[in-house]
Structures are given as C-alpha cells and as structure tokens.
Amino acid sequence: MKRPSCDTGQTVVTSVFHSRGLPAAAVAIGFAVVARTMGGVTDGGAIVGTLAAFVLMAAAGIAGVGPLATVFLLTTIATRWGYARKQRLGVAERGRGRTASQVAANLGAATVCALPAIWFPQFSDLLLVGAMSALAEA
Secondary structure, three states, X not given: OOOOXXXXXXXXXXXXXXXXXXXXXXXXXXXXXXXXXOOOEXXXXXXXXXXXXXXHHHHHHHHHHHHHHHHHHHHHHHHHOOHHHHHHHOOXXXXXXXXXXXXXXXXXXXXXXXXXXXXXXXXXXXXXXXXXXXXXXX
C-alpha cells in the first residue's frame, strides 16, 4: 500500500512548514529550555526567544541556529563578566535573566527580516542577509 506524500502541491509555504516546521519547533523549544535552565532568560524571555528561534529556523533552516546561539552566548558572557564588580558598584542588572522586552529588542529586527523569507523564498537570500546582520548588531 502506497502512503500519500506530504507534498500537497498547495503552496511553497506549506512545504516549508512540512519540511522545516517540526525541526524548527523542536530546536526552538530545546534552546529556550536550555536558556531558561541556565538562568539566561525569564519565562517571558524564553517565550519570545522560542518564537524568534522558530521563525529564524523556519526561514533559514539549521543554519539559523549558529548565529542565534552565538548571540545568546555573547549576551550571557557579557552580562556575567565582571558581575561581582558591577554589584559592588551598584550598577549590576537584576540576576534573573533577560526579560521578554530585552529578548525582543535583541532578536526583533532579525525575526522581522526572516519572516517574509518564508512566504517569499525568491527573496530569501536578501532577507536572510538582513536577518543575520541584525543578529550581528544585537
């Protein structure tokens, strides 16, 4: 018995979500769990980060994880670097992780650039360059 294929012939968007949606969701949720467990983000920050990671992965595939992980590691290191000294000076941030608004500020521009690449794959190269540039600036 032949199984029906996942290709419905409907639109490019459908095939992108079929081929990238589940892996993107799994990686985005896994990334958020790790970030939350490390104390790098609040619950709200984890939710915003999950949405941003999903969009970047759905648009760029697995290649979207590297730049996103780099931004997370750099912001975590920058926040914790010299934290004891900053605490003594009274200028340290709260120790509970990045909030939803901070995560949105860091990842929002990249997400906005990557999202149209899902619907307009003919412009994905240009849009993903913009998204990666926004991540580099974050």
